[in-house]
Amino acid sequence: MDISGQIVLTALMAVFLFGVVLFLARAADWRTYTPLAGAGSGIVSREGGYGHAEKPAGIFRWLTTVDHKDIGILYGVYAVLAFAWGGIAVIIMRTELITPGIDVTETLSTAMGVSSGQNLYNALLTSHGITMLFLFGTPILAAFSNYLVPLLIDADDMAFPRINAIAFWMLPPGAVLIWGGFFIAPFFDSIAPSMASWTMYPPQSVSQTAQGGAASTIADLNAGTDLMLLGLHLTGVSATMGAINFIATIFTERGPDVGWDKLDIFSWTILTQSALILFSFPLLGSALVMLLLDRNFATTFFTADGGGTILYQHLFWFFGHPEVYILVLPPMGIISYVLPRFSGRKLFGFKFVVYSTLAIGVLSFGVWAHHMFSTGIDPRIRASFMAVSLAIAIPSAVKTFNWITTMWNGKIRLTTPMLFCIGFVGNFIIGGVTGVFLASIPVDLILHDTYYVVGHFHYVIMGAIAFAVFAGVYYWFPLVTGRMYQVTLAKAHFWLTMVGTNLTFFAMILMGYAGMPRRYATYNLITVGPIDFIQLLHVLATVGAFILLVAQIIWLWNMVQSYLEGPRVGPDPWNLEEDGVESREWDWFDDRLETALTDGGEAEDAETDA
Amino acid sequence: MTETVSDRFRGRRIVVAIYLAVVALAGVFGASVGVLLPVKSGRDIQQASFAGAEFAVTPLNFAIYGVVMVGVTLGVLLLAVRFVSRFDDGSVDEG
Ligand code: HEM
Ligand SMILES: [Cu+2]
Numbered sequence: 001m002d003i004s005g006q007i008v009l010t011a012l013m014a015v016f017l018f019g020v021v022l023f024l025a026r027a028a029d030w031r032t033y034t035p036l037a038g039a040g041s042g043i044v045s046r047e048g049g050y051g052h053a054e055k056p057a058g059i060f061r062w063l064t065t066v067d068h069k070d071i072g073i074l075y076g077v078y079a080v081l082a083f084a085w086g087g088i089a090v091i092i093m094r095t096e097l098i099t100p101g102i103d104v105t106e107t108l109s110t111a112m113g114v115s116s117g118q119n120l121y122n123a124l125l126t127s128h129g130i131t132m133l134f135l136f137g138t139p140i141l142a143a144f145s146n147y148l149v150p151l152l153i154d155a156d157d158m159a160f161p162r163i164n165a166i167a168f169w170m171l172p173p174g175a176v177l178i179w180g181g182f183f184i185a186p187f188f189d190s191i192a193p194s195m196a197s198w199t200m201y202p203p204q205s206v207s208q209t210a211q212g213g214a215a216s217t218i219a220d221l222n223a224g225t226d227l228m229l230l231g232l233h234l235t236g237v238s239a240t241m242g243a244i245n246f247i248a249t250i251f252t253e254r255g256p257d258v259g260w261d262k263l264d265i266f267s268w269t270i271l272t273q274s275a276l277i278l279f280s281f282p283l284l285g286s287a288l289v290m291l292l293l294d295r296n297f298a299t300t301f302f303t304a305d306g307g308g309t310i311l312y313q314h315l316f317w318f319f320g321h322p323e324v325y326i327l328v329l330p331p332m333g334i335i336s337y338v339l340p341r342f343s344g345r346k347l348f349g350f351k352f353v354v355y356s357t358l359a360i361g362v363l364s365f366g367v368w369a370h371h372m373f374s375t376g377i378d379p380r381i382r383a384s385f386m387a388v389s390l391a392i393a394i395p396s397a398v399k400t401f402n403w404i405t406t407m408w409n410g411k412i413r414l415t416t417p418m419l420f421c422i423g424f425v426g427n428f429i430i431g432g433v434t435g436v437f438l439a440s441i442p443v444d445l446i447l448h449d450t451y452y453v454v455g456h457f458h459y460v461i462m463g464a465i466a467f468a469v470f471a472g473v474y475y476w477f478p479l480v481t482g483r484m485y486q487v488t489l490a491k492a493h494f495w496l497t498m499v500g501t502n503l504t505f506f507a508m509i510l511m512g513y514a515g516m517p518r519r520y521a522t523y524n525l526i527t528v529g530p531i532d533f534i535q536l537l538h539v540l541a542t543v544g545a546f547i548l549l550v551a552q553i554i555w556l557w558n559m560v561q562s563y564l565e566g567p568r569v570g571p572d573p574w575n576l577e578e579d580g581v582e583s584r585e586w587d588w589f590d591d592r593l594e595t596a597l598t599d600g601g602e603a604e605d606a607e608t609d610a
Numbered sequence: 611m612t613e614t615v616s617d618r619f620r621g622r623r624i625v626v627a628i629y630l631a632v633v634a635l636a637g638v639f640g641a642s643v644g645v646l647l648p649v650k651s652g653r654d655i656q657q658a659s660f661a662g663a664e665f666a667v668t669p670l671n672f673a674i675y676g677v678v679m680v681g682v683t684l685g686v687l688l689l690a691v692r693f694v695s696r697f698d699d700g701s702v703d704e705g
Contacts, residue, residue, distance in 0.1 A: 343621055345702045348695075404628075405691050409701035410621040426628050430635070506635070510642050514650065530649045579702070 024059060066161035071168050072147030073480070075139045078171055080556070082135035085179065087552065089128040093521075094545040096121055097538045100524035100531060113186035114193070115211045121521035122195035122212075123224075127179065129198030130228070132461070133323070134235045135175050140469055141330045142168075142242055145270045147480065149246065151585045152264050154255025159248035163241055170238040177231025181224025185210075194225040197519060199316060202302040202309050206294045221295055229295075233288050236281045243277035246270055264583070265347065268354050269333030272361040273326050279365070280322040287315040310375060317368035325364040328460060329357060331468030332399055335421050338475050339403055342418035343410025344579040349402045356395035363392040373441050374448045382441055389439035396432055400425060415574070416490040420471035423498050427463025431456060434509060449519075452512025458505045462548075470497070470555070477559070478573040479589050483566035489558040496551035504544030511537040629688055633681045640676025644669035 055061045055070075065071060096104045096117070105124070106117030114120040146164065150157055158164045176183075181193030192210035207214040210222040250271045254263070290301040291312075300306025340347040347353060369377060369385040403425055412418065434456040437443045447453060470493075477485050512518075514537070515528030523534060571590035576582045647655045647667050658667050665671050695701065 343702075344618070346700045348698055348700060401687070401691065401694075404625055405695050405698060406700075407621040408625050408691055409695050409698050411618040411702055412621050412624050413618055422624065422628065426632060429632060502635075506639075510639070510646070513643065514646050528650075530646070533646065533649065 024063075066157075066165045068146050068150045068158050068161065068164060069480075071164055072143050072145075074168055075146060075171075076143035078168075078175075079136050079140035079143060082131050082139065082175065083552075086128050086131035086136055087549065089124040089131070091545060091549055093121060093124050093128065094542040096521055097523075098542050100522060100526075100535060102522050105521060111186075112182070113189075115189075118521045119192065119195055119212045122197070122519070123181065123193035125519060126194050126197050126228075127182070130178055130232065131175075133198060133327070134232060135171070135178065137327045137461070137465065138235070138239055139171060141273070141327070142239075144266075144334065144469075144472055144476075145246060145330065148476070148585060149249065149267050149270055150253070151588050152267055152583075153250060153253065153258050154584065155249060155253035157253075158245050159253050160245050164245055167238045167241040167245065170234050170241075174231045174234035174238065177227045177234065180227040180231070181222075184224065184227075190220075191223050194222065194228040196225055196228070199320070200229075200288075200291065201316075202291065202294065202312050203304070205291060206302060218296060218298060226292065226295060229288050229292050233285055236285045236288070239277050240281045240285075243274035243281075246274040247278070250274075265336040265350065265353060266330070266333040269329040269336075269357055272357050273329045276322045276326045276329070276361055276364065280319040280326070283315055284319040284323075287312060287319070290315075310372070310377065313372050313375065314368070317371045318365070320371065321368040322364045324457070324460070325360055327465055329360065331424070331465045332357070334468045334472040335403060335424050336399070338417050338471050339421040339425075340406050340410070341475075341574065341576060341579075341581045341583075342413045342415055342421070343407050344413070344581065345406065345410050346581065347402065348406040348409070353399055353402050356398040359395040360392060363388060363395070367392055367439075370439050370444070373444045386439060386441050390436065393432060393436050393439070396428075400429060400432070415474075416485075416487065416494055417471045417475040419491070419494045420467045420474065423494065424464050424467040424471065427459050427467060427501065431459030431463055434459060447512060449517055450512035451508040451516045451518050454518050455505045455508035455510075455512055458508065459501075463501050463505065467497070467501075470494075473559075475574075476585075477562070478569040479585060481563050481566070482568055482593070483562055484569050484573060485558050485562040485566060489554055493551050493555045493558065496547050496554070500544045500547035500551055502544075504541045504548065507537040507541040507544065511541070625688070625691070629684055632684060633677055636676040636680035637673045638676075640672040640674070641669040643676075644672030647672075 055067070056064065062070065062074065065074075092104065092108065096102070102117040102121075104117075105120045109115070109117050109120040112120060114123060146158070149155075179193075181191060184191045185193055190210050194205075195208060195212065196205035203214075205225060208222055208225065209215045209220045210224065215221050250263070250267055290299070293299040294301050294303065302309055302312045336347055336353050366388040367385060369381060370389045373382055373385075403421075407422075434452070438447060438453065438456060474485065474490060477483075511529075511534050514530065514534055516523060516526070516534050516537075517528075523531065523538070526534065571593050572582070572586060574586075576586060644667055647658075656667050658665055658671075660675065
């Protein structure tokens with residue numbers, strides 16, 4: 001194409017974009033401003049709780065918002081979409097694993113433009129892991145922290161509202177890049193979704209082609225992996241910006257009567273999490289850039305005769321282990337916050353829970369090499385990492401101890417959020433105990449890279465982290481929507497999730513013990529364990545996964561339907577006042593309801609979840 | 611709909627229920643290991659010993675082993691909870 005052709009194309013593009021803007025402006029009807037309740041009483045009214053007196057209507061509100069509550073909701077919706085993507089990927093994988101040979105993914109691979117069933121399985125595995133950790137896990141926690149932290153610390157908004165918005169808006173392009181390989185694969189033979197797995201170990205991640213083998217020249221490399229690395233880098237920048245914002249907010253924006261001694265437990269965990277993000281994500285970013293350079297510019301950071309592949313593992317896990325605590329600390333905060341409210345009392349040993357949070361934050365930077373016990377690193381170094389890894393179990397155990405003592409002397413109401421809290425405690429005990437065994441070198445040498453490891457971290461990630469997320473979603477659903485969810489559906493969701501989680505991941509612990517290695521699409525060639533037994537366990541795990549699928553569909557239905565037409569709630573939907581365990585965010589909700597009522601809203605019957 | 615007192619459960623009952631569930635799971639795990647060990651290929655493990663006591667590798671024996679082991683370990687922790695809870699000034703459950 002000659003120059004004039006390109007100019008014409010550019011002009012057409014400009015016209016098109018201008019058209020889009022015009023359309024959006026029309027759709028949003030720029031002139032209809034909806035003044036928010038209480039706007040008349042001054043910009044920083046307590047009713048509003050923030051300084052945004054008016055917002056544009058329609059889609060423009062969501063594209064331009066810098067209100068921490070709106071951004072929290074954006075994070076939430078985004079995370080749920082990612083949860084769906086990661087969930088569908090894993091359902092395909094679990095279906096493949098019902099039988100020892102290759103079948104379902106082989107059929108699908110042709111349709112999806114991937115060269116073989118095994119390659120498709122590996123691509124799904126990679127996408128599942130990365131999506132769940134970076135596009136679901138971190139964002140769903142950011143949804144809670146964005147919405148709640150400013151309310152809990154009595155701030156008008158985040159310290160840097162615009163940076164907050166920018167951090168969020170980096171995520172959608174990040175997801176498009178990370179999933180990009182799947183969208184492009186049907187059209188180009190030389191491009192496939194990345195099969196590097198979420199750990200992206202070289203030499204694989206530096207040399208793999210779209211066909212699965214090693215590349216002979218840089219030109220053969222699978223560009224799907226480059227896209228993924230770039231996308232991942234973007235989400236890392238986003239998380240870092242968010243972390244800086246939370247640190248600044250919690251340090252400088254606390255209200256006059258929220259001293260450090262009054263800071264709630266959830267904000268403490270967010271503060272610690274942000275510090276972990278600040279010190280670990282830059283490491284991931286650097287490692288990703290080095291990978292990209294090795295792939296595209298023939299540098300030798302991680303080649304065998306350059307820096308070596310172990311260098312990558314050190315960098316990656318220096319980020320990677322703190323990352324698991326980045327994911328688990330805020331959920332622990334949610335549990336510490338919600339569980340006492342339904343035990344009718346305050347948290348037992350609040351101070352110790354805060355101290356153990358800080359201790360975990362510090363120690364989590366000293367355990368990374370427990371992911372590398374079997375790589376042949378110096379045994380003396382290994383032993384010291386084993387010691388710290390066992391030590392980090394202590395603050396986690398302290399927290400569990402405090403939750404249990406809180407319940408022991410409490411009067412418990414089995415509402416849905418409380419059920420999820422109790423489920424969290426049970427599952428976290430199993431996840432933690434299996435982790436302590438892995439931290440012991442001789443045990444790890446046998447169980448490393450088996451399904452036992454997969455079972456361990458899913459007990460924590462699904463059994464605990466996701467449970468805390470659901471506890472939080474149900475607990476604050478009335479706060480965000482002003483409505484109550486359907487209690488029967490919520491209870492069904494809990495029980496199915498509890499059964500599904502334990503069926504799936506308990507089976508995995510057992511099959512790992514029986515010798516099933518992780519990250520394989522097939523197990524017909526296995527020589528370590530009894531195939532019949534392993535297949536039985538795989539079938540059980542798949543049944544569990546389908547139970548989980550059904551449960552999450554019920555949940556989604558409940559959320560959407562109740563958001564649209566659930567019964568409106570009164571100012572204290574959880575009857576916290578009865579037990580004297582009220583908290584700031586519900587006061588804010590009460591104020592908001594009152595202003596809405598004086599503005600002419602109507603109240604229906606107040607509903608609760610018994 | 612308002613909460614009534616009968617909706618409330620004593621915390622201790624719930625905690626003990628979690629304890630029993632985890633101990634039962636340990637029993638299931640023990641039984642599975644008892645099934646697995648003798649058939650795991652390349653090994654033929656029929657005998658096991660703990661603190662000098664020999665016993666045959668059967669699902670039942672290993673289930674007992676799991677229940678006793680986890681039951682005692684977590685049981686000690688539970689007693690510790692009971693002990694500290696006396697110094698708990700936030701208690702709402704008298705008796
Ligand atoms: C109670 C303290 C914990 C200990 C002592 C512990 C120990 C370990 C060890 C030693 C491994 C490496 C196993 C191997 O690859 O051979 C491991 C893997 C893993 N753990 Fe934990 N863990 C703990 C808690 C957690 C938590 C809270 C999370 C998640 C939030 C978590 C997530 C993971 C993940 C994702 C992996 C696998 C990484 C991979 O290879 O892909 N762990 N854990
Ligand atoms: Cu780790």
